[in-house]
Amino acid sequence: MTVSKAKAAAFSAALQAGKYIKERRGKIKKIDYKGAFNIVTDVDKASEKMILEILKADFPDDSYVAEEGGGHEASKTNRRWYVDPLDGTTNFTHSYPFFCVSIGMEEAGQMMLGVVYNPIADELFYAERGKGAFLNDEPISVSGIGELNHSLLATGFPPDTGIGQPHNNMVPFTTLTNLSHGVRRDGSAALDLCFVACGRLEGFWELKLAPWDIAAGSLIVEEAGGRVSDLADGPLDMPTGHILATNKLIHAEVVAEMKKLDLK
CATH class of the missing domain: 3.30.540.10 (Fructose-1,6-Bisphosphatase, subunit A, domain 1)
Known part of the structure; x- marks a missing residue:
């Protein structure tokens, strides 16, 4: 085949x-x-x-x-x-x-x-x-912007968690909003990943996604020259569903901020 x-x-x-x-x-x-x-x-x-x-x-x-x-x-x-x-x-x-x-x-x-x-x-x-x-x-191909403070990001929020519960994503959202040009929340992880791939966004992260949300888009980002990992820069684990996808240039900077938040 x-x-x-x-x-x-x-x-x-x-x-x-x-x-x-x-x-x-x-x-x-x-x-x-x-x-x-x-x-x-x-x-x-x-x-x-x-x-x-x-x-x-x-x-x-x-x-x-x-x-x-x-x-x-x-x-x-x-x-x-x-x-x-x-x-x-x-x-x-x-x-x-x-x-x-x-x-x-x-x-x-x-x-x-x-x-x-x-x-x-x-x-x-x-x-x-x-x-x-x-x-x-x-x-x-991904964008050539190399600094987080010049980057436009996107994220999403798990539907089954609220404020005060684990993995609600509000703290990372607030943190990265203050460190970037802004964070968009448009409601489709697959399209957000594609927007990273074509340079409309510099990065995307989300928590607790399902494999079908990220399987296609993660490959598209990688083949466009970007980087895809878990939030700590380890290999993407689709069953866990924590993902960080960037243009590669800002990846280490975003990972450093995520590590400060001690997300599990």
Whole structure:
């Protein structure tokens, strides 16, 4: 199996699901909750079904990890797909135009392919390991800004933690807001990672993300010349979900600030 075949399937799945999501904006039939604040809609579920049907048509023996529970573990191959059918569901329900489809493919424990599609802007970000990162078929790279105080950052907040609870991210948010040009909170980790990759942001961090939130985007950042790690500059651990992605130039400076906060 070549990565190119996987890329073609992922493109098809992301573009078709993105078209469906765009058509359904403002026409949601049902909203449910996973926890107190974490929204899931009928559109999330239909998008996931569409994506998995397309991918499984070409790769029926692979493993799939999908946000809305449509995945399954398999043992016939060493490939695993990570699918977020609608990253930014809360934005979508409010017609706030910052959401996407995210599809990542891992082989033998290493991310090999990342595809993220923003249907509102019609922006398709993608990367294959060792082949660079692209936006609508044009090469992209991280920014050249080398100082934290000249940087624009982004973050997010776990839906299941409030003020005073572990990992609520408020202290890092306040700290880095005061040390940078600002911190944006737009509600889609996958798109935030892509914005680091194409130089619109210098850095992004978040706590307790799920693997499907970061699988595709983390590879896109790396292939665009950036750096991805946990908050202490160790290897990214997707099950933990603590991530720091930067243009590489400000990485050590951000890590130093995170270490002062003693985040676990």
